[in-house]
Amino acid sequence: MKQQTVEISEERRITIPRSLLWTLYVEKQMTTWAVAEKLQCSQNTVVRRLHEYCIPVRGIKKSLPTDEIVYLYEVKGKSMQEIATIYQCSHTTIGQRLHEHYCLKESNKATANKNDGRKRASRPCLPTAEIIKSYQAGTSATAIAKNLKISRWYVLKVLHHAQITIRHSCRYKNISEDELVYLYTVAHMSTERLANLYHVRSGTIASRLRDAGVSLRGHRRQLDEVRICELYAKGISVSAIAKDQGCSHTAVRCRLERRGLYRGRKKAKSI
Structure with missing residues (x-):
């Protein structure tokens, strides 16, 4: 079965398939924060898609004035x-x-107008x-x-x-799935090179490959995990550690999660 994924259009709208959102949120009972982290988008985006797909949102409604x-x-x-x-x-x-x-x-x-028998234009x-x-x-x-x-x-x-069709960029291209899979798996071209070849974002290439059932190679950068753990134990933030290591905060978080040390989002001091 082809793996569903998240795709970002040229207007930066993140598209999350309804079936994927249903599986994660309803069947697996994941929180909106957990879904957002898995799909690499914001929690607000997940909540918006739940409302758009008419999927009931769990939790107690916050009392606001x-x-x-x-x-x-x-x-x-x-x-x-x-x-x-x-x-x-x-x-x-x-x-x-x-x-x-x-x-x-x-x-x-509308109820008042109907009861009064008058048609008043409401702005x-x-x-x-x-x-x-x-x-x-x-x-x-x-x-x-x-x-x-x-x-x-x-x-x-x-x-x-208003049932108005949302426009999408005319730069969206139909890319041959077989050709893309061949270049990535056989010719070993990176997603960045393929993105330059097809004049799209590397995220779009990655999404098409996942849709085709291809497991992405990823970046296996060697990092000083001992130093990462030491800095994190001292209360240094993930972002600050990533800056120290010259990598993304996701790479640091993955190392910490692998060792069972990641505690989630919290305010921490910088280096």
Whole structure:
């Protein structure tokens, strides 16, 4: 069976297959943080995909003061990310609370109009019409979010609800799977060389190879594991150790996990 993987489009949207997300989150009961770490993306991305695929999210809903959130967003003009920092949660949570608030508000207005027998035009609190119009005019979701000072997640959510097809880059290429597998396994070309050959990202090449059932060789860089363990035991952060070793923080974390020393994310002093 071909292994499913995560692919990043030219607009940086991370695509996670629904079946893969269902297997990890529902069948294996992994947390959103664990899924994010496995798929090498953010926890917010995992939560967004769960909502998009209508997969129920586990856990207790965090109690947040909706009135204060709406006040900060509408009156103070703070972004979702800024509000999320205040309440120590993700900006996805803030966006969900705002969405629920405005949906309830519009529902109450519709009920009142129906009961009164009058048709009153209700202006949406969030610029839904403007988002759709700008996107259909050719403006990217990222540019719309920046111009309106809202999150790209909300822009995409509006477009999905309006059943508007999300554009993908015209630079996306159909690469021959057989040819790619041959060059990687027989000719021993690296993902970087293949990426340059096909004018795509190396991550895209890696994704296609995984889809074809090919096990990636990876980078087996020799690191001073003894020093890594000593620095970590002293409370040095993984990022600081990676800088000291001249490698990625993922490489350091893998060495620590292999020895059973990695304690997860925590604030640590630098070298």
